[in-house]
Amino acid sequence: MTRRPHGQRPTIEDVARRSGVSRSTVSRVINGEPKVRAEVVEEVRRVIAELGYVPNQAARQLVTHRTGAVAVVADQPDGRLFLDPFFDCLLRGIRRELARHGAQAVLLFLDEPDDLARVADYLGGGHVDGAILFSLHPGGRLHGMTDRLDIPAVFGGRPLLRDGDTVRAHPYVDGDNRGGARQAVRHLVSLGRRRIATVTGPHDQEHSAAERLAGYRDVLPDAPPELVERADYTRQGGARAMTALLDRCPDLDAVFAASDLMAAGALDVLRERGRRVPDDVAVVGFDDLTEIAESTDPPLTTVHQDVAEMGRLLARLLFDPATEPAAVVVPTRLTVRASA
Amino acid sequence: MTRRPHGQRPTIEDVARRSGVSRSTVSRVINGEPKVRAEVVEEVRRVIAELGYVPNQAARQLVTHRTGAVAVVADQPDGRLFLDPFFDCLLRGIRRELARHGAQAVLLFLDEPDDLARVADYLGGGHVDGAILFSLHPGGRLHGMTDRLDIPAVFGGRPLLRDGDTVRAHPYVDGDNRGGARQAVRHLVSLGRRRIATVTGPHDQEHSAAERLAGYRDVLPDAPPELVERADYTRQGGARAMTALLDRCPDLDAVFAASDLMAAGALDVLRERGRRVPDDVAVVGFDDLTEIAESTDPPLTTVHQDVAEMGRLLARLLFDPATEPAAVVVPTRLTVRASA
Known part of the structure; x- marks a missing residue:
């Protein structure tokens, strides 16, 4: 990393000069805007790393x-x-x-x-x-x-x-979505559960949902795809996903739902199907929104975030x-x- | 009512002059601010009515x-x-x-x-x-x-x-809170119901809640006080109120709940207590929020407002x-x- 004299911080102009592009192109790369050629993006990012450039906006008070x-x-x-x-x-x-x-x-x-x-x-x-x-x-x-x-x-x-x-x-x-999901799934493993399913958020669209799924896979890298069901962070979606999981894997003994609302929907379906919680199926949620987690039947074990x-x-x-x-x-x- | 020449509209200055108070006092009376003596409030309101003054702000575009x-x-x-x-x-x-x-x-x-x-x-x-x-x-x-x-x-x-x-x-x-409540209670009367209770909103604090209770009383002026239970427009509050009503009046055969959420809470309690809806107890809500009214068991008859x-x-x-x-x-x- 090239340091500038007198500890002066590199500027966006320095990045532009060394990359051979305009200041506004550098800005577009930093902000991830479209219409910048892939080679230019790569070169500008290389120069940013080389100079140790920190965008100025971040430091503005x-x-x-x-x-x-x-x-x-x-x-x-x-x-x-x-x-x-x-x-x-x-x-x-x-x-x-x-x-x-x-x-x-x-x-x-x-x-x-x-x-x-x-x-x-x-x-x-x-x-x-x-x-x-x-x-x-x-x-x-x-x-x-x-x-x-x-x-x-x-x-x-x-x-x-x-x-x-x-x-x-x-x-x-941000919350530690991946770490929190690992805590949830490890807890289920520690209880001796062997067929641990997960109800995910829209992981193809939202970073938090993708991270919570990644945390599940960190602990259970060999979990078969039929134990993973995508939903949309709503109670109704959680219920639909739980129904699909039970139809596909009647022998599942635990579920990690990536939000409390989805966990509440999963509990609704487990009750309807006559599965005892936690005896037959253990359930863990994510968020720890107390008005939800304390009012479900039974009350919900869940990943706490200090929202x-x-x-x-x-x-x-x-x-x-x-x-x-x-x-x-x-x-x-x-x-x-x-x-x- | 005194009309001014040339159809000119009276101004706030006209009201102040005729009332013998300052323009700002008139303004305070119009806006209901405290710290204006009761006699002054009365006189200013009398002059406003006499002149047919319409506050200017209302007409500003x-x-x-x-x-x-x-x-x-x-x-x-x-x-x-x-x-x-x-x-x-x-x-x-x-x-x-x-x-x-x-x-x-x-x-x-x-x-x-x-x-x-x-x-x-x-x-x-x-x-x-x-x-x-x-x-x-x-x-x-x-x-x-x-x-x-x-x-x-x-x-x-x-x-x-x-x-x-x-x-x-x-x-x-505003919505027609009073008229809507009358429609709800008249519907219950037309079904032959004789012991019609109501779960109200916080009628001592909110105008809409007071109006919905007034509509109930318009249709049932002789309803005894034990058929009226105050709640807070929430589902939990509706459930608590329904429990109190059933304990007090086990022979009730209908409930008008002043919101869909409270009606949903009332339905929860009626189901727990083994009362069939509508056979034993008919229930009408208020608002017609379709995501609630269509998903209750049974679906909710309710006063529709075009929110x-x-x-x-x-x-x-x-x-x-x-x-x-x-x-x-x-x-x-x-x-x-x-x-x-």
Whole structure:
């Protein structure tokens, strides 16, 4: 790695000069925008690594309270976030921390076709001091927007490009999805379970779902494909997946569901089918949303994430990025209740 | 009523002059702010009626798209609105209509203690072109704020003062809560039911809940108090209320629950207690949120409100107040399914 004299940090201009491309091309590569040739992407990334360049945006600090407001932008093509108790809890953490800094959360949803352009105009129009962005899909619509804005931004959830790389221009906060899934499946193994199925989230679309499936496979690399059923993070989806798994593998003795809602749906089906939980089938969920996990029958053993703390960290990264690393992965732990 | 020459509309200055008070006192009376002596309130209201004064704010039209954004502000001291399917549906209607006008919804919640001051600063800071306000409690915190702002505002739900009068400074959209409740109870009467109980919302705090109870009493003025049980618009609350009603009045043969969620909770309890629905006990809900009403067992007969249309009307009142009256009450109709 080439260091510059006097400990000066390399700039985007340095990367552009050494790569032989324009500043805006470097910016497009960093933000994962399309329409950059693969060779150029590769060369720019090589130079970024060589120079040890850290995108400037990440280090910009929100100090001037010009508007007293911070945007929370959620890209929800399926319109699901508003009713999601996980997102509600995250928002509470964000609002509490923003209030501590005297700032107000201003919530914008992307669902109508023109929303992206309007939201970009709004964020760029001096109406907010910073932005917290939720863009859960690889190559999501928000990824490329922020570099053109003159405000600091952080991502909730690791922002992934379509090729699996991470957007490097902004810090992010994520849960330890893979580690948490490993804890869940190891717990089931430790109970002596041998036919452990999993109900996954939409792992082809969302990073968190892909990571939770990867954690399952870390512990059970030889699990046959018939023990894996994809669902959509809803209770109904969890019930449908559990039905399919029982039809296909009547001898299964445990299920790891990648969310509490899906686990609740799985419990509904197990009860209908007369399977005792945990005696016949042990069930572990993910999230530990207490209003769900404590009210299922039996109460749910599940992977605990400190969701409110994740929200607080997101807000804190905007106000004080210097004291935090560019990526924060919040650890998980298992909450053991009666279902496993 | 005294008419002015040339059909000129009376102004707030006319009201102030004739009442012998300042313009700001008139404004405080219109917005129901405290700290105005009762005699002054009475005199100002008398003059307003005498002159036929219509507050100017109501007629102000949102034509200049300075920011392209409209605030949706929800006062939720109990933190409940975010996960409420009714509010989600309303918001969709608002967002769709705003998008048609090229505007973006910007959502702000009041829950932290300092939020009111910060939201007022934000709305007054030129960051939005208009505001849609949800303030469900009589004498709510948002009622007095809007007159000081230089943007048009509309209320979702009739904005009530503590003394039961309506805030007159702004148009509002509301459902026909009382008429809908009458439809529900009349339906139960027409089925031959004689002991008709009701599970109410928090009628001491929310106008909609008080109106739905009033509709029940319109049809059954002699219903004994033991047939009325107060709950909180949640499924758990509906279940608790149903349990109390069955313990108190085991001979009841029908229930009008003032929301679909409470009706779903009532159905849970009736099933547990071995009461057949509708044979032993007929049940009618309110709202007709299809994801709830169609998935209960049996499917729920309920009062239909066109919630998305209410959202669209709210947005339209901001852009085109001239073509709409100052208050829009959206009619209801009964959707008959299996539960009654």
